[in-house]
Amino acid sequence: MKVGIIGAGTMGSGIAQTFAQCDAVETVYLCDIKQEFADGGKAKIQKGLDKRVAKGKMDQAAADKLIGKIQTGLNGICTDADLIVEAALEVMDIKKACFKDLQDNIVKNPDCIFASNTSSLSITEIGAGLAKPIIGMHFFNPAPVMKLVEVIAGINTPAETVEKVKDIAVQLGKTPVQVNEAAGFVVNRILVPMINEGIFVYSEGIADIEGIDTAMKLGCNHPMGPLELGDYIGLDIVLAIMDVLYKETGDSKYRACPLLRKMVRGKKLGCKTGIGFYDYSNGGKVPVDKK
Numbered sequence: 001m002k003v004g005i006i007g008a009g010t011m012g013s014g015i016a017q018t019f020a021q022c023d024a025v026e027t028v029y030l031c032d033i034k035q036e037f038a039d040g041g042k043a044k045i046q047k048g049l050d051k052r053v054a055k056g057k058m059d060q061a062a063a064d065k066l067i068g069k070i071q072t073g074l075n076g077i078c079t080d081a082d083l084i085v086e087a088a089l090e091v092m093d094i095k096k097a098c099f100k101d102l103q104d105n106i107v108k109n110p111d112c113i114f115a116s117n118t119s120s121l122s123i124t125e126i127g128a129g130l131a132k133p134i135i136g137m138h139f140f141n142p143a144p145v146m147k148l149v150e151v152i153a154g155i156n157t158p159a160e161t162v163e164k165v166k167d168i169a170v171q172l173g174k175t176p177v178q179v180n181e182a183a184g185f186v187v188n189r190i191l192v193p194m195i196n197e198g199i200f201v202y203s204e205g206i207a208d209i210e211g212i213d214t215a216m217k218l219g220c221n222h223p224m225g226p227l228e229l230g231d232y233i234g235l236d237i238v239l240a241i242m243d244v245l246y247k248e249t250g251d252s253k254y255r256a257c258p259l260l261r262k263m264v265r266g267k268k269l270g271c272k273t274g275i276g277f278y279d280y281s282n283g284g285k286v287p288v289d290k291k
């Protein structure tokens with residue numbers, strides 16, 4: 001199987017690694033709008049593999065085999081792909097334009113499946129106007145580690161495509177869960193309002209940053225507290241999902257916390273900008289209310 005991944009950011013590169021470590025996959029095309037972005041995604045994968053080799057968790061030959069399957073470039077290299085997984089920006093018009101270009105100008109294989117890793121946008125709307133149906137294939141960060149893939153059918157997605165994508169997820173060593181199309185699907189519908197609530201709890205002065213995260217880690221056995229998880233996902237993504245939940249449902253229970261919006265406007269997005277609820281400068285992790 002040959003797989004094209006559109007977008008070489010955190011999710012795109014993690015998804016590319018996930019496919020490259022699967023025996024059934026011979027080539028992964030890791031694509032972005034600039035060659036340097038695609039190369040950057042591959043370099044990130046290489047860095048992670050080097051660490052695993054250094055720790056003795058993977059042998060060099062396996063790491064070389066995995067990285068050798070990944071070819072980088074612009075979307076145009078996906079001509080013979082059997083599956084495309086789009087992990088571009090969470091902007092409807094970008095996703096629609098990207099699939100239209102793939103369908104009209106790039107992909108020559110008529111059986112190629114078009115999947116989107118969107119975290120909350122409508123699969124039906126992404127596919128509107130295309131001859132080819134779209135399916136949701138939603139991975140979780142870090143994609144090589146997290147076991148779940150949400151598989152989402154839009155109104156026009158054939159049942160056969162759903163079954164094929166569930167099979168592919170199993171081949172990747174993941175557990176697929178089929179989800180009906182709805183804003184946020186299952187995980188983000190539950191998880192992101194929880195993170196948003198954590199931000200309200202902080203902004204109301206109920207506990208400090210570390211206190212909130214420690215409470216949820218020790219009180220609920222979550223691997224990360226809501227504020228550090230928000231930083232990890234990216235506070236811009238958290239806000240975008242809250243806004244989709246609110247817009248799609250009109251329900252005020254999904255209103256984004258004003259502090260979240262303010263932080264995003266101030267580019268305090270979490271790990272990716274080096275500061276969010278924690279300051280990650282110099283490889284550290286210090287709660288910003290303790291600085």
Ligand code: CAA
Pocket residue numbers: 014048057118119139140141142143144145146188191223224229233237
């Ligand atoms: N890529 C590849 N492997 C990674 C990785 C990455 N980015 N990050 C961690 N790992 C691997 C490590 O190499 C390690 O593997 P080994 O056990 O084989 O050595 C393993 O994961 C555990 O990592 P660590 O020991 O470094 O750290 P940890 O035990 O604290 O686990 C974690 C890290 C897996 C991220 C854990 O903290 C966790 O599960 N956090 C919650 C993550 C979560 O909720 N993700 C979902 C976010 S929501 C989302 O993604 C959807 C969306 O649409 C927004």
